[in-house]
Amino acid sequence: MTRPRLDVLSMLAHDLKAPVVSIRQACAMFDDGLLGEVSGEQLEVVGMITANAATLERMVGDFLDIVRCVEGATQLHMEQVHLPAIVHAVARQLAPTLEAAHLTLTLTAAADLPPVWADGAQFQRVVTNLVANAVRYAPPASAIEVAVVGDATNQRLTLQDHGPGIPAADLDSIFSRFWQGEGVSTSGNCGLGLFLCRAILDQHGGRIWAESEAGQGARFSFEIPVDRRATARALATATATATAEA
Ligand SMILES: Nc1ncnc2c1ncn2[C@@H]1O[C@H](COP(=O)(O)OP(=O)(O)OP(=O)(O)O)[C@@H](O)[C@H]1O
Ligand SMILES: [Mg+2]
Structure with a gap:
């Protein structure tokens, strides 16, 4: 993988992360009751969205790590x-x-x-x-x-x-x-x-x-x-x- 491709992939992963995090935060607002009364059924759906957003966030994180790892760009401590x-x-x-x-x-x-x-x-x-x-x-x-x-x-x-x-x-x-x-x-x-x-x-x-x-x-x-x-x-x-x- 060439350097520009690594940069593009890293940017892509980074840009994907922000909307996923905001989905999770919006769900937390429903969960915390900040947006008014929510029925049990609605909370269940919010829970599903939260779980899927968390999976996406982890996948994007893994993807970014892999790009870095394969490139040898991970700084080992x-x-x-x-x-x-x-x-x-x-x-x-x-x-x-x-x-x-x-x-x-x-x-x-x-x-x-x-x-x-x-x-x-x-x-x-x-x-x-x-x-x-x-x-x-x-x-x-x-x-x-x-x-x-x-x-x-x-x-x-x-x-x-x-x-x-x-x-x-x-x-x-x-x-x-x-x-x-x-x-x-x-x-x-x-x-x-x-x-x-x-x-x-x-x-x-x-x-x-x-x-x-x-x-x-x-x-x-x-x-x-x-x-x-x-x-x-x-x-x-x-x-x-x-x-x-x-
Ligand atoms: N302990 C195991 N017993 C049987 N099959 C396994 C075991 N560990 C891994 N595998 C097989 O190897 C595949 C690849 O494992 P890998 O950890 O790379 O991916 P994953 O667990 O499916 O997803 P991820 O780790 O990205 O969440 C698995 O999907 C599974 O088919
Ligand atoms: Mg696994």
């Missing part, structure tokens, strides 16, 4: 990121949704797992999308199992659900822009989540993939290189302390 902490944050954020579906989110990770060098907000977005997808497919009262493992060079997060899984032929296509399984588009999703996840992993020099064995649900994994500079710093500090104590 690199920091020391603890992947298990990100999983906890997502679990807190999605707790009402998980509870409503009677789903449990379990996390297995070594207590001494070091942080990785990454953009924490972007990784929260990756994990949120993976969990949100799993929630949509997991049977009620099942578990969504997350594990984080690491070695000297990489850390890997794996998320396993117990839903219907993904046909082998689709395991790579699901990461394509706007790709969706049958019937998903009617639920207010737009097929951008996994595409965005892959773009974020690419930007971090990592990778993301899906596996699914018949009857075993879907398993998504991503791998990210650990910060070699931080590891070297930690080693240097440990050596210096050991020398001082000797």
